[in-house]
Amino acid sequence: MGSTTKGLAILGSTGSIGTQTLDIVRTFPHDFVVVGLAARRSHSLLAQQIREFHPAMAYCESREFEREFLDEHRCASCNIDDMASCADVDIMVAATTGDVAIPATFAGIEAGKDIALANKETVVIAGDLVTRAAREHRVSLLPLDSEPNAIWQCLRGEDRTISKLIITASGGAFRDTPLDQLAGVTREQALRHPTWRMGAKITVDSATMMNKAFEVIEAHWLFGVDWDDIDVVIHPQSMIHSMVEFVDGSVKAQISPPDMRLPIQYALFYPRRLHNPAITPFNPLATGALNFDPMDESRYPCFYFALEVARRGGTWPAALCGADDAAVDLFLDGKIGFLEIKEVIADALRDHRNIEEPTLQDALDAAATARQRAASTVEV
Numbered sequence: 001m002g003s004t005t006k007g008l009a010i011l012g013s014t015g016s017i018g019t020q021t022l023d024i025v026r027t028f029p030h031d032f033v034v035v036g037l038a039a040r041r042s043h044s045l046l047a048q049q050i051r052e053f054h055p056a057m058a059y060c061e062s063r064e065f066e067r068e069f070l071d072e073h074r075c076a077s078c079n080i081d082d083m084a085s086c087a088d089v090d091i092m093v094a095a096t097t098g099d100v101a102i103p104a105t106f107a108g109i110e111a112g113k114d115i116a117l118a119n120k121e122t123v124v125i126a127g128d129l130v131t132r133a134a135r136e137h138r139v140s141l142l143p144l145d146s147e148p149n150a151i152w153q154c155l156r157g158e159d160r161t162i163s164k165l166i167i168t169a170s171g172g173a174f175r176d177t178p179l180d181q182l183a184g185v186t187r188e189q190a191l192r193h194p195t196w197r198m199g200a201k202i203t204v205d206s207a208t209m210m211n212k213a214f215e216v217i218e219a220h221w222l223f224g225v226d227w228d229d230i231d232v233v234i235h236p237q238s239m240i241h242s243m244v245e246f247v248d249g250s251v252k253a254q255i256s257p258p259d260m261r262l263p264i265q266y267a268l269f270y271p272r273r274l275h276n277p278a279i280t281p282f283n284p285l286a287t288g289a290l291n292f293d294p295m296d297e298s299r300y301p302c303f304y305f306a307l308e309v310a311r312r313g314g315t316w317p318a319a320l321c322g323a324d325d326a327a328v329d330l331f332l333d334g335k336i337g338f339l340e341i342k343e344v345i346a347d348a349l350r351d352h353r354n355i356e357e358p359t360l361q362d363a364l365d366a367a368a369t370a371r372q373r374a375a376s377t378v379e380v
Helices: 014-027 042-055 065-069 079-085 100-110 120-137 147-154 179-184 200-208 212-223 261-269 299-311 318-332 340-349 358-374
Strands: 006-011 033-041 055-059 091-093 115-119 141-143 162-169 228-234 242-244 250-256
Touching: 006 014, 006 079, 014 033, 014 042, 014 065, 014 079, 014 091, 014 261, 033 042, 033 079, 042 065, 055 065, 055 079, 065 200, 079 100, 091 100, 100 115, 100 120, 100 141, 115 120, 115 261, 120 141, 120 212, 120 318, 120 358, 141 147, 141 212, 141 261, 147 162, 147 212, 147 242, 147 250, 147 261, 162 212, 200 318, 212 228, 212 299, 212 318, 299 318, 299 340, 318 340, 318 358, 340 358
Parallel strands: 006 033, 006 091, 033 055, 091 115, 115 141, 162 228
Antiparallel strands: 162 242, 242 250
16 A cells, blocks of 8 residues: 555445445545455445455355356455455445444454444444454544534544533434324335435434434444433434534534535545535535424434433443344334334343443344344244
């Protein structure tokens, strides 16, 4: 690598964050080299990406794809742990969903790689462990999600005299749906997010606001802020991505149209800011009013339940994450209703045996056990 060229390993390259990360690479081709790409199922898109970016290594769950395609394109097959720790990688982009890439994230940290983190599960399942590992190995956790990235930007240059963090939320697909209609909403309705185009799992999590609870957990660990000093407000326009209130009463906000390329670019180039002609800046005259509303427990019971569980510490957040995975899958498969998601999660956690100071394996096991319990609540 050149002195200013950064080598990237992108885990989850065919998903929403992964493809937009590659958009940034296209815009700034002399600043990045794609060293590795990893995907689980989107073989055709992964093949297109390999043809375009010529990574030295790639991973796909399909052994047949690896045998037939990777050899042809002189691209080495490897596991994601080896990809994350490769000597040519400077930044590992964790853009997967679920906990599959958590061990690879730790492998990257131990190898001295900075981690561009879009995978919420990493911090929810292993927040204390991953932040401690990053400190010990002197690497940076670079938040890619718009809300933690906005907080990070607001804290830049400050001396950490924080009064509170204010995280904004669009409100999800059912922000304006009458409460008495929520029991009958469909999978298709839940996947119509008012602002962002994302994968199915995170879009449903946005509808229940479980996603926002995960972001509170992220903020707690990434920025070292007490639970009681993190607020969430509904902001339908999704222009203000988060705010930081300081002890003198000043409030800093990060404002931009909803475009994930902006936080991704900020993380990859940090501490530099560069002009990107593809990103439209905020225009206050064209935007009009910016509105804020309080959270409503009757509309978003998952959010409040999740934070109550997370505050218990230990392996409770990991179990919460695993149970939510399975509950959302059940909803997407049409086996439970939307309002049953929270009940399935609560039932799965009823017999959880907490470990106060878990190892990474303890946390992953807790997530797996809760996932299995939640999945088994409905007879197939």
